[in-house]
Amino acid sequence: MKTLYVEGDTFLHRLSPRAKLLGLAALSLVLFLIHSPAVLSVAALLGGIVYSSLRLGWRQSWLRLRPILLTIAIVAIFTLILNGREDALIVVTRLTALALFAATVTATTSTGDFIDEITRLAMPLERLGLVRAxxxxxxxxxxxxxxxxxxxxxxxxxxxxxxxxxxxxxxxxxxxxxxxxxxxxxxxxxxxxxxxxxxxx
Amino acid sequence: MTTRDLVLAALFAAIIVALGLVPPIMLGFIPVPITAQSLGVMLAGVILGAKRGGFAVLLVLLLVAIGLPVLSGGRGGLATFASPTAGYLVGWFFAAVITGYCSERFVDRSQSGIVQITGFFLAALLGGVVVDHALGIFYLAYVTGTGLLTAFIGDLSFVPGDVLKAMIAALAGRAVMVGYPLLPQRA
Structure with missing residues (x-):
C-alpha cells in the first residue's frame, strides 16, 4: 500500500503533526463560520498556493485531488440549481479550501508520525481505562x-x-x-x- | 480487550480495506455492481458485535486519516473528511456499533435460521441504512445549506443498494456464525 505522504523537507514537513492537525481543525471551524464568497475564495487560493508549494506536479496533484474535487463539483451543481449562485460559490470555495489544506497536511506527515501522535493523543483515554494507547x-x-x-x-x-x-x-x-x-x-x-x-x- | 479481540478487529479492518480494492461485484439478479466496502461495515457489526466491529471500522477511518488510500477508488487522506459526503464515512463507525449492538440483542444461537437471518437483516438495516444515511444527510444538508428534504431526496437513490447489502450482510452473518462457531458473538 502506497501512502499519500510525500518525502520532503519543507517548513510544513518539519512542523509537528499535532500543530498541523490543530491548525487544520481550527481552520475548518473558521471556514464554516465565514459566509463571504470573497474571503472564502482567498482561502481557497491560499490553499492552492500552499499545496503547490509541495511541488507534486500537475499530474500527481490531479490524481490525488480528483475524487474529492469531483464530489465537490457534483454537490456544487446541485446547490446552484436549488439555491442559486451565491450559495454554490460559498460551497465550492469553502470545501475546496478545506480539501487543499487537508491534502497538504496528509502529504507532509508520514504514517509513522501520525501513529505516534495518535498514540500520544490516546494517552488520556488510556488513563480512563478505555483503550491501551x-x-x-x-x-x-x-x-x-x-x-x-x-x-x-x-x-x-x-x-x-x-x-x-x-x-x-x-x-x-x-x-x-x-x-x-x-x-x-x-x-x-x-x-x-x-x-x-x-x-x- | 483481549489480544484475540484486537486481532479480530484488525483483521476485519483489513477485510474492509481489501473489499475496497477488489473490482465491484455484480449481484445475481439485477445488473448493478455493488461496491463492497459499506457491505464490509455492516458485516463488521453483524459478525464481530458492537465493540469489536466498531473498533474495526474506527481502524479503517484512522487509516484514512493518516493518509493511506484505503477507501474504494484509492481515496484517502484528511481531505476525504472535508468532502460533502463525509457524514456517510464518519457514519460508518456508528453504523457498525448500532448494527453490532442490535445483532447482539436480536440474534441468539438457539434461534432457527430464518429468525437469525431476519434479526441480522434488521440490525444491518438499522445501523447501515438508517443511522449511516441519517448522518450523511444531516452533514450534506449542513454543508450545502440545501435543507434536509433535498439532501434526503438525493440520498434516496442509494437506499435500495444499501438495503440489498443489508440482506447480503444478514445471509453472510448467519453463514459465518454457522461455519465458524468458535467466534463468540459478544466481546
Whole structure:
C-alpha cells in the first residue's frame, strides 16, 4: 500500500503533526463560520498556493485531488440549481479550501508520525481505562500487514469459483473470505502474546 | 480487550480495506455492481458485535486519516473528511456499533435460521441504512445549506443498494456464525 505522504523537507514537513492537525481543525471551524464568497475564495487560493508549494506536479496533484474535487463539483451543481449562485460559490470555495489544506497536511506527515501522535493523543483515554494507547499502533500495523494476504485469498476464492464454473457473487465470496481470515486470529494473537508485545505494564 | 479481540478487529479492518480494492461485484439478479466496502461495515457489526466491529471500522477511518488510500477508488487522506459526503464515512463507525449492538440483542444461537437471518437483516438495516444515511444527510444538508428534504431526496437513490447489502450482510452473518462457531458473538 502506497501512502499519500510525500518525502520532503519543507517548513510544513518539519512542523509537528499535532500543530498541523490543530491548525487544520481550527481552520475548518473558521471556514464554516465565514459566509463571504470573497474571503472564502482567498482561502481557497491560499490553499492552492500552499499545496503547490509541495511541488507534486500537475499530474500527481490531479490524481490525488480528483475524487474529492469531483464530489465537490457534483454537490456544487446541485446547490446552484436549488439555491442559486451565491450559495454554490460559498460551497465550492469553502470545501475546496478545506480539501487543499487537508491534502497538504496528509502529504507532509508520514504514517509513522501520525501513529505516534495518535498514540500520544490516546494517552488520556488510556488513563480512563478505555483503550491501551499502544494497541492503536499495533492494530494499524496488523491491518497494513494483512491486506495483501486477504487480497491473495480473495483471488484464490475467485479462481476456485471459475474452476467450478460458478459466477463470483458477493455472498459466496464474502463468507469463505471472512471465515478463512478470522480463523487466523488465534494464531496471530498467540504469536503477539508469546512475544510479550502487549505486556502488562 | 483481549489480544484475540484486537486481532479480530484488525483483521476485519483489513477485510474492509481489501473489499475496497477488489473490482465491484455484480449481484445475481439485477445488473448493478455493488461496491463492497459499506457491505464490509455492516458485516463488521453483524459478525464481530458492537465493540469489536466498531473498533474495526474506527481502524479503517484512522487509516484514512493518516493518509493511506484505503477507501474504494484509492481515496484517502484528511481531505476525504472535508468532502460533502463525509457524514456517510464518519457514519460508518456508528453504523457498525448500532448494527453490532442490535445483532447482539436480536440474534441468539438457539434461534432457527430464518429468525437469525431476519434479526441480522434488521440490525444491518438499522445501523447501515438508517443511522449511516441519517448522518450523511444531516452533514450534506449542513454543508450545502440545501435543507434536509433535498439532501434526503438525493440520498434516496442509494437506499435500495444499501438495503440489498443489508440482506447480503444478514445471509453472510448467519453463514459465518454457522461455519465458524468458535467466534463468540459478544466481546
Amino acid at each position: 499502544a494497541d492503536i499502533g499495533l492494530a494499524i500495523g496488523l491491518v497494513i500487514r494483512f491486506v495483501p494476504e486477504i487480497l491473495s485469498r480473495y483471488q484464490a476464492i475467485r479462481d476456485a469459483h471459475r474452476a467450478r464454473g460458478l459466477k463470483v457473487r458477493p455472498l459466496t465470496v464474502a463468507v469463505p473470505l471472512i471465515i478463512l481470515t478470522l480463523k487466523n486470529a488465534d494464531e496471530i494473537a498467540a504469536a503477539i502474546d508469546a512475544r510479550g508485545i502487549r505486556a502488562q505494564k
